[in-house]
Amino acid sequence: MSHDYFGINRCCSIILAIFPLTAWILGIITRCKDGHFCAAIIRIFFGGIIWIVDLILIILNGTIWRLCG
DSSP states (O other), X not given: OXXXXXXXXXXXXXXXXXXXXXXXXXXXXXXXXHTOHHHHHHHHHSHHHHHHHHHHHHHHTSSOOOTTO
């Protein structure tokens, strides 16, 4: 089972990914926590597009899109 968004389980990650604001904020924080600051900046400016991709990937694979790493 894959864990994303700070190691929480897939069901909770899907619920958080459904809401654009929480997905955007958690995506930025997760990238910064992983040390991928370039990916965090990309998420700030292209959050809407990446949100759709993240939502699809979290439902299908259980993980968000790992930009720049």
